[in-house]
Amino acid sequence: MTPSARLPVSATLLRRLAFASIVANVAIVGTGGLVRLTASGLGCPTWPRCTDDSYTTTAEMGMHGVIEFGNRLLTFAVGAIALAVVVAVLSHRPRRPELVPLAVGVLLGIPAQAVIGGITVLTDLNPWVVGLHFLASMVVIAVAYALWRRIKDPAGPVVPVVPVVPAPLRTLARLTAVVSASVLVVGTWVTGSGPHAGDHGAARNGLDPQTISQLHADGVFLLIGLSVALVFAFRAVGAAHAARAAGILVAVELGQGLIGVVQYLTDLPALLVGAHMVGSCLVLLATLSMLWSTRERRPVQPGRDDDRRPAMASASRSAAPSA
Template sequence: MSAATRPAVRRTDRVVGRLTPRLVLGVAIANLVAQAVIILTGGVVRLTASGLGCSTWPECEPGEFTPVFHEAATIHPFIEFGNRTLTGVLVVVALALAVLVLFSPATRARTVRFRVLGLVPLVGVLIQALIGGITVLVDLHPAVVGGHFVISAALVWGSAALVARLREGDGPRTPTLVAEGRRATVIRRAPVVMGMLTTVVVVLGVITTGAGPHSGDSEVGYRFPVDPALIARFHALSVWVFVAALVVVLVTIHGRSVRNVTQTAPGARTPRVRRTWWILLAVTLSQGLVGYVQYFTGLPIGLVAIHLFGSAGLVAATTFAVLSLRTRPSLHR
C-alpha cells in the first residue's frame, strides 16, 4: 500500500468503525417512528379534504412540483405537499437503514433473510410513493386508499420486526417461556392467532373508514357501498375478539408453572415478556376507547387522526409482543 493511499484507508476504517450496533438500532427505531408518523400525516391529508390538494402526480400542478401561491389558493395543496415531502424524508431514513444493514460491521455478516428484512422499509416506501400517486389519479377511490393504508400498516410491522431482530442473533428460534399442557399450546399458537386477528382488525378498520364520511376531498364522494354503522359494529366485534385472545395470553404467561427458558424455578418471573404484553393491552384498550368516543361523537377529525396513529401503535405493539415469545441466539458464539 502506498503512503498516499494510507490516509484514505484510515479514514474509511474510522467511518466504518462508527457504524456501531447502537447506531443501526437507532436508525431502525427512527424508521419505525417515521413509518407511524406518515400514517398520521396521510390521515390528516384525508381528514382535511386535502387528498386532491395537488391535482396530479408526481407534480403538484401541471408544470409545478410545489404548490403555487396566489390569492385563491387554499391550504389543501400545502397539506398534501407536506405529506409528499415527508415521504421523501422517509425514503432517506429507509435508505440509510438499508445501507447500514447491508454494510455495517454489526450486520453485514448476518443471514440473507435478515438483510432482506432490512430492505423492506426502503422497497415498501418506494412502492407506497407510487400507490400514493395512483390514489390521486383515480380520484381517491376508497379501495386504493385503503390498500395504501394496509401497506403502511405492513411496513410498520416489518419495521418493528427489524428492531426486534436487531436485538437478537440468527440462530434457531428458541421459546423464551417454558410451559406444559394447555399453557404451552396457548403460548405456541399465540403468534399466529394474534397476527391473524390484528390483520382482521386493520382490514375491517379500513373498510369502516372507506364507508365513512372522510373521503379525502369535499368534491369526491366515492365510498364503499356498505352500511357504515354495520361495518363499524363488525370492526368493534373484531377488536373485542382481539382483546379476549390477548387476555387469554396474559393469563397464560402469568401462570406459576410458566418460567423463562433461562430459569429453572417454577413461577420464576418473566418481566420482559409480561411487560411487552401488558403494553399491548394498554395500547389496545386506548385504541378501543378512542374508537368508541369518535363513533358516538360524530367522527371529529382530531379523534380520527389519533385513532389512525394509534393503529400504527397497535401493529407495532403486537409485533413486539408476539416476537417476545421467542428469541434467537447468535450464530457466532
C-alpha cells in the same frame, strides 16, 4: 480500504437509526391522515406532478395544496432515513447479511407507498385504494420493526430461534396477531364508509357505516379477549417477558378502543379520527412485540447441539400440570 471499513457503524447507532425508521413511518401515517381529514386529498390534483405544469404547489391551490404537497415531501425524508439504515447495515462491523433484506425491504417500501399514493390521487381517492395505501404503510412498519428487533438479536443468519412458551401458547399468540391484522383491515372499510373521504367529491365504498362499524367493534372485542387470555397464560407458564408484552398490548388496545368509542359517539371529529389512525400503528407494534416475546435467538457454541434443550425443557415443564 473501503469507506465502510474506515467508518464502521456501531450497533447502538444502527439500532437508533432503525428505531427512527419506525417512528418516521408512523409519523407519515399521521400526516397522511391529516391530508384526508382536512379534505386535502386532491390538494395536488394529479401525480407525480402537483399540477399539470408544476411539481410543486402553487399559491392558487391554497392550504389544501400545501398540506398534500407537504405530505409528499415527507416521503423523501422517510426514504432518506430508510436509505441511511441500509448504509448503516452495510457499514456495520461485523457485517450482518441477515439484516440486509429487511433494511432493503423498508427502503423499497417507501417508493412503493408513493406509487400507491399516486394511484389514490389518479383514481380520485377511491376508498379501496386509500385503504390499501394505509395497509401498505402497516406492512412497511412491520418490516421496520422486524429489522429493529433483529438487530438486537445475536449476529448470524443461522442463529436458532428458541421458543420460550409452549407450542399451544405460540399458536394462540399467532391467532391473536391474525385477529389484530383483520381488525386493521376492517378498520379501513369503516373509514371508507364514513364521512372523511379526503375530498368533498370523493366516493365512498357503499358499505353501511353502522353495520361495518359493528363488525369492527366485534373484532376488537375478540382481540382484547384473546390478549387478556395471553397475559394470564404467559404468567401461568412463568414467561414474565411475554406476559409483560401481552399486558402492554391490552393497554394499547383499550386506549385505542376508547378513542374509537368516543369518536363514534361524537360523530367522528377529525382530531380523534387522526389519533385513531396513529393508534392503529401502536396496536400493530404492540402485537408484533407480543409475538416476538414468545421466542428468542441464542448463539450456539460450536459442537453444542443441546443449547436449545434447556429452554424447551423449561417450557415443557412449565406447561405440564402440577401434581
